[in-house]
Amino acid sequence: MKPLKVALLGCGVVGSQVIRLLDEQDGDLAARVGAPLELAGVAVRRLGRKRDVDVAPELLTTDAEALVTRDDIDIVVEVIGGIEPARSLIVAALNRGKSVVTANKALLAEDGATLHEAARAGNGDLYFEASVAGAIPLLRPLRESLAGDRVQRVLGIVNGTTNYILDKMDSTGASFTDALEEAQTLGYAEADPTADVEGFDAAAKAAILAGLAFHSRVTAADVHREGITEITATDVASAKAMGYVIKLLAICARSDDGRSVGVRVHPAMIPRTHPLAGVREAYNAVFVEAESAGQLMFYGKGAGGAPTASAVLGDLVAVARNRLAGTRGPEESTYASLRVHPMGETVTRCHVALDVADKPGVLARVAELFAAHDVSIQTVRQEGHGDDAQLVIVTHRATDAALTATMKALRDLDIVRAVASVMRVEGDD
Amino acid sequence: MKPLKVALLGCGVVGSQVIRLLDEQDGDLAARVGAPLELAGVAVRRLGRKRDVDVAPELLTTDAEALVTRDDIDIVVEVIGGIEPARSLIVAALNRGKSVVTANKALLAEDGATLHEAARAGNGDLYFEASVAGAIPLLRPLRESLAGDRVQRVLGIVNGTTNYILDKMDSTGASFTDALEEAQTLGYAEADPTADVEGFDAAAKAAILAGLAFHSRVTAADVHREGITEITATDVASAKAMGYVIKLLAICARSDDGRSVGVRVHPAMIPRTHPLAGVREAYNAVFVEAESAGQLMFYGKGAGGAPTASAVLGDLVAVARNRLAGTRGPEESTYASLRVHPMGETVTRCHVALDVADKPGVLARVAELFAAHDVSIQTVRQEGHGDDAQLVIVTHRATDAALTATMKALRDLDIVRAVASVMRVEGDD
Incomplete structure (x- = not known):
């Protein structure tokens, strides 16, 4: 079988592990893909630098743009990170019908739409399992x-x-x-x-x-x-x-x-x-x-070089199989178009520690204030006394807006010396 | 878009949840697949039985074979379980070029090769995420x-x-x-x-x-x-x-x-x-x-109806997408052909409790016996005394064959009254 040619952008912690695995596992990868994967070029910032892995010098180039647009390249693996030049390089590759595997969470989160659009236009794949939680298979389970x-x-x-x-x-x-x-x-x-x-x-x-x-x-x-x-x-x-x-x-x-x-x-x-x-x-x-x-x-x-490279290689096998089959994996799915609501609408709970004056009626006034903001209290505990008196309160579920307003009002309450700490509580509902 | 027609074999705990989800999520599924999924028939053993879900009576049939070979059926979902008639029905469907989603672990483990062969011959998909660990995405992460x-x-x-x-x-x-x-x-x-x-x-x-x-x-x-x-x-x-x-x-x-x-x-x-x-x-x-x-x-x-149905539906979306794209998912991969070695070659550790005579030299003789079988001891603890004396031993790693031979020899040792318990130890290497 004719090999599929892979261009690698970046040869740092992750990139060097990708090269190592492509080399060490070449037989396995070929059997799994149905054709060999051939590393056809590696774009780096500087040619002379000492690297964690042996790379044939003729594969190295500082001209990433020329590499990703080379006619013989089938798949581009981007592990440079950051917004530019990663975005331009990925888009250039996708526009030319190449498939892309990337670990670039920052770029996907800032401007994923541009990348997905380019993948659609070029009829190539855009895979990014390594961008979240390193080696843990998470995006594929969610997506498929x-x-x-x-x-x-x-x-x-x-x-x-x-x-x-x-x-x-x-x-x-x-x-x-x-x-x-x-x-x-x-x-x-x-x-x-x-x-x-x-x-x-x-x-x-x-x-x-x-x-x-x-x-x-x-x-x-x-x-x-x-x-x-x-x-x-x-x-x-x-x-x-x-x-x-x-x-x-x-x-x-x-x-x-x-x-x-x-x-x-x-x-x-x-x-x-x-x-x-x-x-x-x-x-x-x-x-x-x-x-x-x-x-x-x-x-x-x-995180880490080898775990992230494992996720990159898994994607590489998948997009290589797709290319051989003349197909594409599932593309971006945004049909639901749900609104992302602001934090104020989020429902959560709070743990609050208040330094208070130790005198009768304090708890009643604090409780009144919570009630006025429609926040109900799950537990309250008084600790210490005199100048050290502290009220520790855990609320029931309420909107973050109501909780924030409550905290602001507490700070203004004369009997509250200080709001010592506020922390949201999760995972016990 | 023309709907993809789905035949369901079995309408028990899992099958009825599959029907419910196909109905409740029809819009979402259509958006994710790119075409609607239409339940086109449900094979059951008896027509009159009361079911957990509403099924249009005209969809029900007791003739599963006629259903899986119907020309208009694209995908067959098998949730009957057991070897026959499940195998014959799946093979009949695959032979006719249909894709199959199954939760049938017993059949896959007994005769998966026949199913995979039929899928290859018919150029259809065989997916089985639900067969292991219910809703937990496990096969797709391993396979992809x-x-x-x-x-x-x-x-x-x-x-x-x-x-x-x-x-x-x-x-x-x-x-x-x-x-x-x-x-x-x-x-x-x-x-x-x-x-x-x-x-x-x-x-x-x-x-x-x-x-x-x-x-x-x-x-x-x-x-x-x-x-x-x-x-x-x-x-x-x-x-x-x-x-x-x-x-x-x-x-x-x-x-x-x-x-x-x-x-x-x-x-x-x-x-x-x-x-x-x-x-x-x-x-x-x-x-x-x-x-x-x-x-x-x-x-x-x-396990459970809804979790297993979730895994079935995930596979259903995947094979439906593949059909629309005119492609297939990854097929059986057996290129490595590793030998499955017998239990005796497996390396493990053992926890053993021995009822022993409480007299000098017992430990030395027991230790000698372990050594003679090339099994080294990690910890040994003597409990009780007199007639209740017990030696509790945890071994280092050894082949199961050596451990088994050691246990046999211990039973024959005169100072050992009984081998009270033997259990392998895992997860701390």
Whole structure:
């Protein structure tokens, strides 16, 4: 069989693993595809750099554009990341009828529509399993296995760096800063950790997951995003004392009336008995709730060269098979066009700790204020006394707008010295 | 668009849910497929029976063979179960170029080759996600997502009935008989529980998983199978005391040299810290270890009408899309043709409790006997004394043949009054 020619864009942590696997598994891949896969070119920024993998020098080029538009190339694998030049290169390849496999969550979340449009126009495939949760098969199950079901909610830990940090804070009592430093030392966090700790990475993944789960177009700009930089050791300890653990969650959920979806990334307290509470270190795990299937969970390594390359290779085999069969995989599905509602409409619960004056009637006035905002209280506990008196309140489900308004009003209440902490509670409904 | 016509074989627990979902989700399914799916006939054993779902009487027929060979039928969904007439009907449909979706694990494990051959000959699809682990997307990830990786091991809980029974025994101290009775009362176990408690159901699933994971042909007859009927409350309690829990595991593993695979179903002790230990009630969960992806876990409901129907519908959407595109999904992949080795070659570990005479030199003689069989001991603990003296031994990894020979020799040793229990240990290597 004539080999299918693959162009690789990027030869970093993931790219070098892709090259290694193409080489080591060439016989298996050929048997699975029905034709050999041949690495026909690798676009890099600089030619001379030392690499983790041996690449024949004649395959290397700095002219990525020439590579992706070469007539003999069948499939382009993009693992550069970032918006440009990745977008232009992918679009150029798709326009010429090539199929593309990408791990680029940022680009898909910002401007997936342009890529999908180019794939349709060029009649090629656009596959991106590696863009969310690394090696964990998640997009294919959502896009194909659950194609006969109605997804209600996707809730998961999709960023390994922040999970590592929060796990360390939980298990050792470390501060955010110390845990971040350790993560950086171990290579789990980058020198500039902003994309991870501010939730940008998770938000891009949430947008991709929501689009697939709800057959609608969702972009990163639609995602409500809060990071973990404000989480203190005290927050973590007090969550622990109550049987909770703090995780950075990506949550995509259909509204109760089924006509809109909320997509958000923020730290939340979840019960220690929840399966996501046991997800340690840099692992990822995603819950999917579907009407007929019930609760499903997917767990594994969310990042790293080899795991991400595994997902890339799986896609590569799929698009190669499609090309041989003269067909395409399922394309973007946005027929449902559900509205993405603002965070205020999202229904959630809150855990609030208030420093209060220790005198009669305090609880009554606080309770009155919650009631005035239509937020009902599930549990309340008074801790300490005198100047240290604290009220710890967990609410029932309410809209985020009502909860936010309640917090604002609490701050203005004379008997409340300070709102010591506010955290959403998930996973126990 | 012209609708795709679907024939349904069987209208029991799963079939009636398939009908409900086809009806309730018709708009969504049409949008996802690109054409409507039309239920064109339902084969049942008796026409008059009361059913869980409304079916137009003119769709019902007792002549399944006429239905599957009708010219207008595009896709046949088989949810009758069992070997015949399911096999003849599926083969008849495939021979006529129709695509088939089936949940029939017993048939696939006994004679999958005949079905795959018919699918190839007729140029149709044969999909069977629902045959293993109900709603959990597992076959598609193995067959497609991990197509660029090398699976090393699949280890999981794939039978909900036995997991329910063992979970009850563990949490309440109940005997096997009492736990089985409770499972029957609650509908988790059938009146004749043989297929579940003797491991036949899990063995069929293990054969299907092994075939996909290792690109080889594996049948139910290749699977070493032991059930849970011999597990006593004492076994469960003593496992618990040592920090283990007993689960019925399906294990498909590549040998150390990579040239053969072992496929087995048997009860085993796993550490309580292992993620599979936390799988309660009738849930299923499967670990997949792949060279690049690392450890992945899939968790969800392994049985039940709606979950199984969700998996059937997912396949139905996929084969319908394939028909519209004039293509087929990936077919059977057996290129690796790995040998399935006998249980004796499998490498595992053992937990053994021996009732022994309490006198000097007993431990030395027992240890000698293990050494003579090339089985090394990881831990040994003496409990009780006098007539109640017991040695509890956990071995290091050894072939099952060596372990079995050791157990036989122990039974013949004069100082050993009885081998009180023997159980394999998994999940802590």
